[in-house]
Amino acid sequence: MYKILANTLFLGKDVIYLPDCHSTNQLAMEMLKDKKVAEGSVVITDHQTKGKGQRGNTWESQEGKNLTFSIILMPRFLDAMDQFYLNMVVSISILEAIDDIIAGLKVKWPNDIIHQYDGKIAGILIENIISQSKIESAVIGIGLNVNQRYFQTETATSLSNLSGFDFDKHAIFEKLIQKLEFHYLELKKGNRKSIKDQYLKNMYRYHEMGDFEDKEKFKGKILGVKEDGRLIIEKDTGSQNYYAFKEVKFL
Incomplete structure (x- = not known):
């Protein structure tokens, strides 16, 4: 069971727990x-039967082993064209919540947290409601693989697989929510540069040559991300x- 968080201002003050969802x-x-929830509410489950990923993908999660939850935010201070800042805030919050457990984690554009050698450990799905060019509300979905040991896909891993230990999901959940509230409030204050700098600092293949594919395979170097979330890549042709999203593939 998940308790209301004591060490936050508004995130996690209403925790809606369902054994199955x-x-x-x-x-x-x-x-x-339906106007049944306030900003900062969290919907969390131990067993998500039809978890959604980016662009219609599914999210595999063994019952009771991982963290699968959604947070409701109302970032009306944020223009629709700047919505990728929410993605950056969530990404760095996840990294900071687990960086004392596992080293070598990176943000893989646009919405994955990976171990640079062993696979995907977390995914993010943000769904926004836009009103008059502002983000009226946002649902932040997070799936974090904690204690699951076996996956159907070879590209997935977990904290347990990487460390050899099982972890207290509740403790990780509380720390993640605290980190997310901190960075979200920093975004609300307008501290965009520090958020983007932290995102780029932890970005997979940032300023490194690598193999990619758009309509053809090529070698290139990630230079950063645009305000609207588009990935900037410099090809070896100059x-x-x-x-x-989905216009380029990492090889």
Whole structure:
């Protein structure tokens, strides 16, 4: 069971726990539209049967082993065109919540936390409601692999697999929520540069040559991200290119 968090200002003051749930993001979105939840509410489950990933992908999670939850925010201070800052805030919050457990973790653009040698450990799905060019509300879905040892996909791993130990999910959840509140409030204050700097500092393949594929395979170097979230890659031919989600593949 998940308790109301004592060490936060507004995140996690309302924790809605369900033993089973089709999708915490979908449920949170329904509750938000029905005006049944306040900003900072968290929907969390031990067993997500139809977890959603980016662009219709599914999220595999063994019952009771991982953290699968959604947070409701109302970032009306943020323009729709700047919504990728929410992604950056969530990414660095996850990293900071688990960096004392596992070294070698990186943010893989746009929405994955990976171990640079052993696979994906967390995923982020943000669904926004836009009103008059502002973000009226946002549902932040997070899936973090904690104690699961076996996965159907070879590209997934967990804290337990990487360390050889099992962890207290509740403690990690509380720390993650605290980190997220801190960085979200920094974003609200307008401290965008520090948020982006931290994101880039922890970005997979940032300023390193690597193999990619758009319509063809190429070698390139990630230079950063645009305000709208597009990835900036400099090809070895010298051209600079901008990619939206699913327009480029890491090889």
